[in-house]
Amino acid sequence: MSASPPFDIDIDGLKRRYRQERDKRLRADGIGQYAEVAGRLAGFDEDHYAAAPASRAPLTEEVKVLIIGGGFAGLFAGAELKAAGIKDFLIAEAAADFGGTWYWNRYPGAQCDVESYIYLPMLEETGYMPKERYSYAPEIFDHARRVGRWFDLYDHAIFQTRVERLAWSDEQARWRVTTNRGDDFLAQFVICAPGFASRPKLPGITGIDRFKGKMFHSGRWDYHYTGGDHRGGLTGLADKAVAIIGTGATAIQIVPHLGASARHLYVFQRTPSSVDRRRNRPTDPNWFAGLDAGWQQERQANFDAILAGGEVEEDLIRDSWTTLFRRKRELERDCPDIARRPDFDELLDFEHMEALRARIDADVTDLHAREALKPWYRYLCKRPTFSDNYLPTFNRPNVTLVDTSESRGVEEIREDAVVACGVAYPVDCIIFATGFELNTSVERRIGFDIIGRGGTSLREHWKQGLRTLHGHSTHGFPNWFFVGQSQNAASINYTGIVREQARHIAYIINQVDQRGAQLIEASRAAEDAWGEEIRRAARVDEAFWQECTPGYYNGEGGGGPLVIGSASYAVGAAAFHQILERWRQSGTLPGMEIS
Numbered sequence: 001m002s003a004s005p006p007f008d009i010d011i012d013g014l015k016r017r018y019r020q021e022r023d024k025r026l027r028a029d030g031i032g033q034y035a036e037v038a039g040r041l042a043g044f045d046e047d048h049y050a051a052a053p054a055s056r057a058p059l060t061e062e063v064k065v066l067i068i069g070g071g072f073a074g075l076f077a078g079a080e081l082k083a084a085g086i087k088d089f090l091i092a093e094a095a096a097d098f099g100g101t102w103y104w105n106r107y108p109g110a111q112c113d114v115e116s117y118i119y120l121p122m123l124e125e126t127g128y129m130p131k132e133r134y135s136y137a138p139e140i141f142d143h144a145r146r147v148g149r150w151f152d153l154y155d156h157a158i159f160q161t162r163v164e165r166l167a168w169s170d171e172q173a174r175w176r177v178t179t180n181r182g183d184d185f186l187a188q189f190v191i192c193a194p195g196f197a198s199r200p201k202l203p204g205i206t207g208i209d210r211f212k213g214k215m216f217h218s219g220r221w222d223y224h225y226t227g228g229d230h231r232g233g234l235t236g237l238a239d240k241a242v243a244i245i246g247t248g249a250t251a252i253q254i255v256p257h258l259g260a261s262a263r264h265l266y267v268f269q270r271t272p273s274s275v276d277r278r279r280n281r282p283t284d285p286n287w288f289a290g291l292d293a294g295w296q297q298e299r300q301a302n303f304d305a306i307l308a309g310g311e312v313e314e315d316l317i318r319d320s321w322t323t324l325f326r327r328k329r330e331l332e333r334d335c336p337d338i339a340r341r342p343d344f345d346e347l348l349d350f351e352h353m354e355a356l357r358a359r360i361d362a363d364v365t366d367l368h369a370r371e372a373l374k375p376w377y378r379y380l381c382k383r384p385t386f387s388d389n390y391l392p393t394f395n396r397p398n399v400t401l402v403d404t405s406e407s408r409g410v411e412e413i414r415e416d417a418v419v420a421c422g423v424a425y426p427v428d429c430i431i432f433a434t435g436f437e438l439n440t441s442v443e444r445r446i447g448f449d450i451i452g453r454g455g456t457s458l459r460e461h462w463k464q465g466l467r468t469l470h471g472h473s474t475h476g477f478p479n480w481f482f483v484g485q486s487q488n489a490a491s492i493n494y495t496g497i498v499r500e501q502a503r504h505i506a507y508i509i510n511q512v513d514q515r516g517a518q519l520i521e522a523s524r525a526a527e528d529a530w531g532e533e534i535r536r537a538a539r540v541d542e543a544f545w546q547e548c549t550p551g552y553y554n555g556e557g558g559g560g561p562l563v564i565g566s567a568s569y570a571v572g573a574a575a576f577h578q579i580l581e582r583w584r585q586s587g588t589l590p591g592m593e594i595s
């Protein structure tokens, strides 16, 4: 290998190994391997946290704005509408409270892997001090409710109400919105804020509906069955053999609790996650009290800048996310001659993955598990994970790691067993930690199709990938806005970007009013140009994703909606927000057609 110190890695050998491991997992059915939580699998969507909704009369109202989704994005959409003087809006939410991802994901160990001081929004305004550096789910859920109260949004919410259809009426120049509660709304504007970790995704494994024991998805944890709470203590599993399918960021957090409580735990792994140390700690109240005004925004911007490869005076966060990106910047500084620079991205990546693989050797005693747990792919091919107790769980005598890579995943589910690589493992309970609808078609991700002008469906419009202006508007879908991460700001810290988007959308709606207009939508030319800009700015190309092990980041290895062109604006959140700022300052709503 030609790398300069401090690297001493057989890159060619590693690349070969990465390719072999990827090929082992590639499946011809790609995204088609997953089944939608609908029809015979609809039971996987059951809300175990709230009582069945009290009956209410269907609503037939006309509102100015209907917001779909009550997670942080929906909350900020409501808050920013209020700030812009728009009070006539409703927030429709399928859950029984605000919180989105954090309403649904209550599994034991659920925790955010982004620092609480930047992830929990509005800490300065609300005066709330997070208990720990990395917050557990109940604290984040409570905070979402705190934000809802702070902005007086509860009066605007209709909970336990799932939108089923959204169609533009040319005649009425309004969106017609119908729900599972029989509601029939007319809305001048619609803001979709569906989040990305709320709609469970299931593997379409043969026999999934034949299992006679207990099954549920990690995002709909059934504590009535398992006992215990988010801290574990799952006493209901003491006499049960439990299977967990999946070893992504969610499973990493659940497995230690299942290992501690179940009679026997089988962890069905197809691709191992990279698992870095967590090193959580309680918040020091003196440190927190001494923070200067404006600290949170500064800290959020610092995190985003480092992850976007920008220059900062000081890394205020200094955690696993920032350290890797900061190191690359430092190495580049030490090697100013660009022509002679090695590919630091690649070298640091290999070095980091080598360190994480070495960690497994140190933490896991069982030789079979030790080898199977090693991730062989580039660090950012999959969501990195963090845990101090996941790996040691495989040292427990009641825990078995089942490596399903040779059969490209679990093969079959029988009445009483899970089958992988030809072996049947009898179990009482199956927990699917198999992720969320993230890279499937838009109607599956949102839960319904959206019909725009002239009966065009959004699914069709986005069939070849997303087409938007700045991620929020799309041609043929007047007065419709989307808050999320695609073709939008790129940040690991999701809550940091949704407020800015909400502010921008509220500005646009306000402009329509101020100009005495009724309709606004992105022009076709503007959405084409923005798609080009996303492609131009991309940090990694198609080849990077093709070399990656399959997963939702790369359309299961076969390309897909999340690959380049539909991705986020890679230059970073600050740069994206400046684009929006300049756009507003122009005062001419460029790229939008208003009438």
Ligand code: NDP
Pocket (backbone or CB within 6 Å): 025, 111, 112, 113, 114, 197, 203, 205, 245, 246, 247, 248, 249, 250, 251, 268, 269, 270, 271, 383, 404, 408, 409, 410, 433, 434, 435, 436, 550, 551, 552
């Ligand atoms: P993922 O989609 O990341 O993982 C799904 C898992 O299921 C993978 O291990 C996958 O294997 C496995 N799987 C799917 N089908 C099969 C099959 N047929 N047989 C065996 N295994 C199978 O879902 P998660 O819920 O773990 O995470 C989703 C996202 O939620 C994360 O990427 C992250 O963005 C977010 N999250 C964030 C957290 C945070 O702290 N901020 C915590 C938890 C989640 P394979 O990899 O081979 O496809």
